[in-house]
Structures are given as structure tokens and as C-alpha cells.
Amino acid sequence: MGADKTVTESTVMGEVVELLPSAGVRVKLENDEIVMAHAAGATKANFLRLRPGDRVRVELSPRDKTRGRIVELLKG
16 A cells, blocks of 8 residues: 555765755765755754754665755754
């Protein structure tokens, strides 16, 4: 009936490099890859303000490893 959610996302740390239009963000991951990301639902609802240089936790898409969503803004 419904699609099974057996695929798990990988969560990695990164740093915001660039803010893009339509709430998009370019993030440089710890392994020096650059991915496109957006704020996840809970972070968007809490009016998360991102700036270049911020450390974030990103959940990568299981289908496209160049896209992800920001799930947490890290302190420090």
C-alpha cells in the first residue's frame, strides 16, 4: 500500500558556505564535498537564521547525495 521507509539517510556535519534564493543553502561537508541543502520542517518553524560560517548537521538524501536538509544548527 504505502511506500516503506527502509532507506536511511546519512547524517554528516558541515559548514554553511553560501546562502541561496528560496531558502537554499550551499554547505561544505567534513569530507570537502559541497551539497545543496534546505532547512527541515522543525528548524524552519523555529525561524532558524543561517549565516555563512555556521556549523550544521545535514541529512543527505538517499537518492541524491548532492542534496540534503539541515536538521540542526550546532553551537560554536
